[in-house]
Amino acid sequence: LEKATPEACCQRELQSREGMFVNKEACLEGIERFQNRQGCYTVILNSFETYVYLAGALAIGVLAIELFAMIFAMCLFRGIQ
Numbered sequence: 001l002e003k004a005t006p007e008a009c010c011q012r013e014l015q016s017r018e019g020m021f022v023n024k025e026a027c028l029e030g031i032e033r034f035q036n037r038q039g040c041y042t043v044i045l046n047s048f049e050t051y052v053y054l055a056g057a058l059a060i061g062v063l064a065i066e067l068f069a070m071i072f073a074m075c076l077f078r079g080i081q
């Protein structure tokens with residue numbers, strides 16, 4: 001019994017539905033080199049790990065700006081009194 005590979009599992013040059021297949025015939029024959037073997041969860045997790053440091057740095061930057069704005073507002077308030 002031969003296992004058929006769905007077309008959706010074949011690698012594309014651009015990772016989108018419109019991208020050209022790298023080698024559609026070899027993929028459908030079952031050559032793993034031309035197939036996508038990772039599940040959606042793994043791909044999403046890898047994408048998240050790529051940007052987690054950027055998101056953390058951005059959050060720390062916003063926190064620092066908010067802290068300086070609060071200190072500046074307190075200094076203005078003390079100057080008015």
